[in-house]
Amino acid sequence: MENNNYFAEMMKSPMPREQVKNATAAYIDNLLNDILFKQEKQKLMKAIDQSLDEGNRQLFIELSAKLNELEKKFKH
Template identity: 40%
Template sequence: MKENSNTELIKSNALKQKKLKEGYMLDLYLEMFLAEIMLKAEREKLLNKIDLAIDQRNRKNFMELSDQYKELTKRFGT
């Protein structure tokens, strides 16, 4: 009987470990997904501001925004 309880305990622990790993992977995918959404939103916002600076012929603003865009692409490797 002790063998059965040990076997069941081992199976139970293995199942718990599997669930923990699956949960970790889901959290990791979710974090990556959210980071991608935030990056795209920030990128789109910057591009719109850059377009506006071009339309207004505001060189100073354009240069500052362009530098921000370059930094964004460096941080995220895009």
């Protein structure tokens, strides 16, 4: 029974709520970063495909470099 009182007291303290808020904020931040990464990668891949279709080597090289930078930035 003493354990139940300890748990109830712990739930009343602000610390667990702050930890939940921090964990939620970190999860949302990671989720948004992942969405941004995927959107930007998709945009670059489409542009790279188009540059290949057009035979534009210089644009292909530039876009490939941007894709590499993006992957380094987001560590994928």
